[in-house]
Amino acid sequence: MALDRYVAICSPLRYAVQMNEHTCHRLAAGSWICGSIPCVVHTSLTWDLPFCSPREMNQFFCNIEQLLQLACTDTSMNRTVLFIHGGLAAFICTALILCSYFNIIATVVRTPAEKGHRKAFSTCASHLTAVFLFYGSGLLTNLMPSSRFSAETHKLVSIFYVALTPALNPIIYSLRNLEVKRALQRVIRKIQE
Template identity: 50%
Template sequence: MLDQRAEGNFSSVTGFVLLGFSDLPNIQGFLFGIFFLIYTFIMIGNGLIVIITRIESALQTPMYFFLANFSSLEICYVSVTVPRILVNLWTQDRSISLLGCATQMCFFLILGATECFLLAVMAYDRYVAICNPLQYPLVMNQKTCVQLAVGSWISGIPVQIGQTFQVFSLPFCGSNQIKHFFCDIPPLINLACGDTSLNEICVYLVDILFAMIPCLLILCSYIRIISTILKLPSTTSQFKAFSTCSSHLIVVLLFFGPGTITYLRPKSHHSSGTDKMFSLFYIFVTPLFNPIIYSLRNKDVIAALKKLISKKT
């Protein structure tokens, strides 16, 4: 995988090896089974949410429109990384081409940025619904919802393409073994030769733009939401308002917590073990729990699911 053509003192890497879980040789089959089941549940669960929010008339509201977008995003998000993980575990062939690695990382970063923006948009939707209920139909009209959704999907594309190009412009020498189960920025920067401080600064700046700013917007929205809820006259009204926000807030914590820790730590503090552990959260845990959280805590979604099942049976 290393082309020995001299470029200064560096070798030109033509491919990588994703070590993944190679340090656990005795449980490769077990890991394949677990990850395959989780991937199947993610696809079915999020797919059901997309279907019922499209066909059930009671769910034709902005909140469920954004939820359908979020579930569609989760399907795309896991499909960028998990199938490759399953192939590596099944075949034990962990090689990946330079182009394949760059493509995987680029789509992973773009979809990650989309998730950050979409979670912020969903928080704004809840803010308008609770803090300005009379203006809600006017503010969150169909045109605005579509524009917010499209903006969330495409906003990160140019920046993340640029960041991917910058990472893969680094000189790689020596080992081409990535101590991770997919192509991500921290393990690739660890493989690079020379000074990577500029790349680390760019990672921090992009994180501030695509993670910290949406996170602050979500925080501000919930400060206003909680303040408004506490002013409601009855406990029943307060509970109902909290229940419409709690599911989204849980998903926000599951996604932003591990992701922020992974990308904002300096290079010297990165280790393959901790990187893989935190990555498992935003690759598997959030997409898996998203449909569970939104269905079990939402009477409208449960009613729509029962209606769909009764029609099929």
């Protein structure tokens, strides 16, 4: 999305040529491959681990960190690989998003039209909202210390990360649509009456 916003704002006349179907397929395939490789690595490293009793996790989904806590053996290699993968993925994704938005901001600031500034930032707002929701809930899910928060709190945060954030994405992106905004305003007025 950051690349799409970058091309749409920084090269609007070349958007259709640069973000063609072939490019979109390559970007989607690259995302799937980059996301699948670490999963295969973590699964193969976890496959042969012996697990102790109880074999139950107090969670709605199987998070690799909680699965490693059930192992009866040293999982330092698994945790190192998990840390390296997570850090590398977070760094690369964050760097790409930041570079894209720094270029967008530089381009927008150079344009003289005030209306263009508002439109460009409006175009970026939905993507940045989705990014902050995803990263924020992901950080909370993975960095919450177990000792300070209850298992129920961990479950609530993980639901937000796994289910609610992806469910909110279509709503966040559709709020740019004028018809959706008007319908939402009508609903809010009805509720207030």
